[in-house]
Amino acid sequence: MAKREREQRAGGARRVLAGGLVLALLAGAAVAWQTGWAQRWWDELRADAGTPADPAAVAPPPEVDVPPVVVPGAVAVAADGTAPLDPQAVRQALAPLDSPDLGRHVIAAVGPLAGSGLAYEAAEGADVAIPASTTKIVTGAAALFLLGPDRTFATTTVLDSSGAAPRLVLVGGGDPLLAREPGSATSGTTYDPERADVRTLAKRTARALRQAGTSSVELGFDDSLFTGPAVHPSWRPEYIPDEVNPISALWVNEGAALPGQGPVADPALEAARAFAQELSRRGITVTGGPTRTSVPASATEMARVTSPTVAQIVQRLLEVSDNAAAEILLRHAGLADQGEGSFDGGRRAVERMLTANGIDLRGSVLYDGSGLSRDNRLAPGVLVDVLRLAASPQHPQLRPLLAGLPVAGYTGSLAYRMDHGPPAGRGRVRAKTGTLTGVTSLAGIAVDSEGHLLAFALMADKVKKVKGALARTAMDDAAAGLGACAC
Template identity: 30%
Template sequence: MIKLKNYIAGVSVMFSALMAAQSGNSSVKQYPTMYENQAASLPSNTSATAEKVVLSAKELVDINLNGMMNDPVLRNADWGFVIYDPKTRKVISSYNETASLIPASTTKLLTTETALGLLGEKFRWITQLEYSGELDADGNLNGNLYIVGSGDPSLGTGKAGASTYSRISADFLSAVQNLGIRKVNGSIIIQNAVFKENKRAVLPENIVWLEHHNYYLPVGTTANINPAHEKLIAKKPSPFEKDNKRYFYVSPYINKMVYAEKFEGNPVETKLPDAPFSLANSLRTTLVKSGIAVTGKVEARTADLNPEERKFITFYKSPTLAQIVYDTNQRSDNALAEALLRMAGFQKKGDQTLQSGRDVVNGHLIARGFDMKGLNYYDGSGLSRNNHVTPIAQVKYLTDLMKEDYYKVYFDSLPIAGQTGTLKKTFTGSGYGQVFAKTGTLNKVKTLAGYLKTNSGRTLVFSLMVNNYSGSVDQVKQRMESILAPTLSL
């Protein structure tokens, strides 16, 4: 950095001297002492004008960056900046690139990418409606309705194109009516499951799962489970052995997926995704208002070693994970980001706690080769000031993602300068439509990280984080735009 400052200082002095020489206000030719040995080649006093100084785009970026260090808004701030070439994998220009700074909502870059990497862009959460018992000729269901959920974070919210509770309840009502059900002599029971449609090599750890039709139900914990019953998965079950139960889990002893034909362990202890009570209550109200009485109540059943035989009625599918990630990053939705963090924890460890989510994200980042120095990943949204990351780690991470199959989905989820999401009202001049990045805002924290397209068509990666700035949010936003403006000419 010292060498850079000395270089910039020298170029700045030369630039100023030559401009002064062109002004005509002085008859004495001025130039920096560091260039004294070049005096013979400079124009004489009788020359009409000095040669025009042409600076490269990189020199302009460096000079502009050097000037920002003394800007009143940034002078006493903690801030860092990196502009990075993903092709050469080299830093083009930087300032405090290894400083550990509060990233605010650019934390969502880590959360949403972990979800895509773990689950896949086409992943959907399924909420299925079933019934048990018998349906008589008069339309009386002597049994229960079951809502089998899978932890859909968008359920009922309308976010990312998701349906509202009332819309889903109306669809479920229509399916119940088409089946001929006129009265339910039973309850509406809620359970959570892992659906087979979302093909994954390994089920969530720490839980024993009972195979049940097209999904797995949680029945207990793997803690202290007896390894004597474990069998490696080598063949599909026989269709003639319908009465045989198969319990699947990740063995804590060999760390492989196994199954057993009996379970003698403990009940579920870890936190499963929240049951869709709001949907169940909405459905019950909709049924009753439509003249379909429900004699029982809404109840949750966390685990069930002996589930009733059930029949399928209908299902609701969430938007794809790609759509949810898009909504999360475009609107900087904190609730969705925190839900994705906890779902990442659940899908890996079978536990929807914040700590499990953190562990999964950190493990994912380590596996990716993320530079963990200066990183403290505390929550999924970036609301906490306990989050810290370095600018250089962010740009290298974003560079590595460019080779992933889901990179286009990830890239498309980022707001576009002057056009979409949280960048819609920024870069309305220089940079319009050329910056694709996640924003971040907390009190006295403003951040931006992502990709930019230069005027020549290059794709560069950048990170710009400003902590403890002076002045207003609009003032620091203007400085950030000014820092990035000359990089568009690289």
């Protein structure tokens, strides 16, 4: 979002899944999993022969005296994700949506996470609104479904020796988080995966070139993986570069300029220049400047670096509302499903994925992956259905979508929100925020005081500009009310 519009940052398998989601809502567990500590611990534990039935069954290391493990009582009421909700209680919890600060167009949908139907729908079935960044829930689901949570994207170098001089080509594979150098992760976030970087790629490439007896190369770069416009026609001019840079299959630091420099007009060229500098520092002579080219059929791969997984990228883009990462994943979804890595290819892929999973679009249309487009329209029931799909035992590959949602009062874009409504809502709600001028929205999951799991989407897109902060507070109060109610 533009700087002045930026989201505020100061029974069976179903019952097993529901209980796990309740625990995930608790702040401590959320932080442990989002930082990756618990996941690494679990992976290391499972790497041994056999998986213990309980952490208490793991023997201590030799010569270490530890007290016996005492398993505490339940930390949350066991949830029933399929239980019917009390429409009157839900309506009462959402009373803040009646605030005049939200403007004259407020729509919402609430239903059981693992059930069907809606306990509350403040809209006609086909009523839609500008979703802003809640769009990223749909984008993340499409990427996880079409690409798989373990998919990664490689940035490579290839060498063509068929010409008069060896020609090295830097090939963009659509890594949204490719960095200039190691350790250039964003500070201040709960979770930031380890990124690939062009310095490491240059080091590996230089080593391979020396082994091949090559010390001087011409340099080309190939960013042809994605097609179509790099900037959506409906984006406001001020969004570039404040909120996103021209989308490219090859860039460093999401196309952002170095301190003191102006906007980057060609992110792929900037990435190639950064790579050339690193290559020169490692004793490889680069003759001339980098030029845009395509990979010759006779080229041989020299080196590669690999992005974080799709699951990790989705977790980050949901937590910090990363516009650039969302747009890159939309293009990858388009490539996987439509053979076209563009805005339009991504749009068609998302629509097909939703309808193929039985989700009625209800008049919804999404033109980008980030939600920056004010032409996007989304029905709240679609967001509820996507969240239900992610919770379904039939689609475990979508679970990172729920795990990546910020926790109210603790992480990401909700770290400093929901501090005016019912205190019980803090830590019981996980949601994606959405903010544009005149637009405020929230969509996510909640566990109420009775242990019921809910999916919800709250949207208002006729908010007066001077009421923006008050509107966010009213919507936060409504979402917190869902966490505090006995629904």
